[in-house]
Amino acid sequence: MTIDEVLQLTRARSQKDLHPVQEIILRQVWEGKTYASIASASHYGEHYLRNIASGLWQSLSEILQIPINKSNFRSSLESRLLTVEERELIQEFLRSQCLATPLEFPGSPVPLDSPFYINHPLIEELAYREITKPGSVLRIKAPRKMGKSSLLLRILDRANSLGYRTVSLDFQQAEEAILDNLNKFLRWFCANISRNLDLPPMLDDYWDEDMGSKVSCTIYLQQYVLAEINSPLVLALNEVNRIFEYPKIAREFLPLLRSWHEEAKRIETLKKLRLIVLHSTEIYIPLKLNESPFNVGLPLQLPYFTEEQILALAQRHGLDWTDSPDGDRLMAMVGGHPYLVRLALYYLCQSSVTLDMLLQEAPTMVGIYKDYLRSFWVTLQEYPELAFALKQVVKSERGVELDPIIASKLVSMGLIHIDNNRCTLSCELYRLYFGSQNFI
Template identity: 30%
Template sequence: MKKRSPLIYEFGPYRLDMAECRLSRLGKEVTLRPKLFDLLAVLVEHRGQMLEKDDLIHSVWSETAVEDNNLTVSINALRRALGEDNYIETVSRRGYRFAAEVKVTSGETATDMAVPSAFVDLEPPGGAIPLHSHLYLARDTDKQFYTAMARGDSIVLIKGARQVGKTSLLARGLQKAREEGVAVVLTDFQHLTATAFETVEKFLLTLAELIADQLELPTLPHHTWNDFISPSSNFERYMRREVLTRVPSSLVWGLDEADRLFNFDFASEIFGLFRSWHNLRALDPSGPWHRLTLALAYATEAHLFITDLNQSPFNVGTRLALEDFTPDQVAEMNRRYGGPLRNEVQTRRFYELVGGHPYLTQRGLYEIVTRGIDLAAVEEQADQDEGVFGDHLRRMWVSLERDASLCEGLHLVLRGQPGITLTHFYRLRSAGVLSGVSPQDARPRCELYARFLKRRLT
């Protein structure tokens, strides 16, 4: 049986005791079916985060085939059990978020391990790390990013595999720019709805409207859009006339999850536009383009999608690569979690298991601390569906199994055989599944992935 966390969560008049599987309101028990309790537990543990529908289904109904409608019915039942307060928010077409403020306390079962004094303040890993969190570990790339932003570089590229920390770094760079009096806008491509990507005109008009909203500009894009010129020309004119002219300072535009754009036919047109603004710094020195910095965070190998290098912003500007944690950085993360790994031998074993993967490092340490388990227990169940990394591994597998050719390439790597194509290698490396500099050097990103994928594919 999966061991319950010893934590107790309190929100509003409610108290959620994880170890006892008990929800109470003002001391009176609220009866929930087991799956409703599990659903509430997942939402509360990831409070403040948007959880995809598929992730919730895999977390709660991992051994059962369940459709979206079952999740919807369960969410509605949970809302009724909690009363009329808006504890659970719906993120349209994507998932749900537990929105209430939550107080965390430790249960009586967590007594036999080194617990940090800030134990009750540990935020669950996943998504961007809060700006002032002591769990954010700065790397050499941070200083390089801040320096490029301070210089006002035209384009700053943050590249790295999935869950390596790109969004957290981007958030800190944008915050430093704000503190320096620079205007900042942020576009997260993952937050855009499918309709925004239907045509290049809809996409650019959406971007312009979002920029206008964040900067509170008086002239809205749809009031100036001209049907006689192209969408790209409309967008560039709006940026020149209404954005850069009206903003008194320099402007940093952060674009997160830029990879999503690669899936659309007009991607080259958009990225070509960004490249042209870089060129305009030299071609139009009296223009406003020297006051604009684009900061793009992405994982995918851009050259797989943009064949004309003269139309690519990914080979100009400042290029930064975020890598996995080093052994010393994993040791530092262990210290920040209160030292649950008790010596250098344990730290090395843990590093070899997760390979310095930033998310896995934090997830593993968080689970050791909050569940009151030791490293041996983590190692024993690490690659199991119900282990401490189970949710993460299942999400990775769901994504991989959709592409049989990708799985075959991965199978070759796991067997130590040559033959994986260059495209499949780059796709798997961008997805954070493989490491290496070439197909000949391809290997699983960490021991945990190797164990899990061998069990799935062989």
């Protein structure tokens, strides 16, 4: 069995999900890690992990009906194959989860109770622990449709379970007239936080033109908002890349976020603030290193799906690809991109297309990815320097070296990977699609 099969069987036998900490322990022990190294990587105490593991080995021994401990965990199970009955049990458990939740069209954040969410236990637990730290900043960066909003839902849910107040602001909702003026923007920012917390906006009571809008915003947040609530506030700023398009605002607002993080070390009220910053593109405005919020706090990057995760997600859609090459074929086309994988499984589950047909049409303007690919096409038409650079990558079999800023932009779009300064395409889908476009 693989570790994913062990986890699937454990869930099916117990008829419940593992706690994220339990999954972290199992995956890391399977890789031969010590409790000390697991504690260091996950930021949990070693004693705490040992206590959790002790009960876990006992439960697994009962569930799997053989003696299990840390030293024999992998050796006892890796050589063992799942029986036909166990495969059927796993399928039935996954089927029951799917029946309880209607099939979701990908594109929106995955609901909290959805069986179609793929956990990233180490990433999630790091995020959960970070928001408990006074004045913390959590930075989540990934290309679009990689699952940032789905992860944010779970972080905010954990914050609510801890009794924290939560506010999520989407900068895409700010009008252009607001983003053209710092004073208007900061008043919009404060007013939205107040309303989300059911506090009456008292902007005029705290705003002072002589002190300036940045100081007024800080005083409003510190002396009014944080003073009025009796618990920590987790403030999530979604699509921060929106303000990168307005350099004057970005040069003032982003250093302001950093100043709150720094001031929280000495100001008691600001210790109640925990920031989550989500963005999908690099920052290309001239900020001094000591002014940027993008080099403080805990950075998290969302990974692509592994082959094992694709197989697990296929099972949750009622598709058994365990002994089939179909998972490899999909992986070869889309490279494990979460949205592209989920969209394929959605259509396959609807029986509206076969995998052969889906893969054949994938890079064309009649395939299921046509809208997703068209959005890249539009962006590249607006920025010829990116299109020219991508053309070089498409034509290269071994990868090419690009200007660092151009390469970073293509990485942030999710189009390329960089390995030892050589740029290669993220997946075959992009090679086939962009290779057929006249504009490059």
